[in-house]
Amino acid sequence: MFLRGFVILFILLYALAHWISRAVVQVRVFGWKWSRKRGG
Secondary structure, eight states: OHHHHHHHHHHHHHHHHHHHHHHHHHHHHHHHHHHHHHHO
């Protein structure tokens, strides 16, 4: 029971880290493009 909960927690943390990394990349790329458009 405890091991199963640990596995589920690990999967959730892995998925969360994956989504955060994707969001950071999108903000970096699109934010850079938007700031450049506003500046130029």
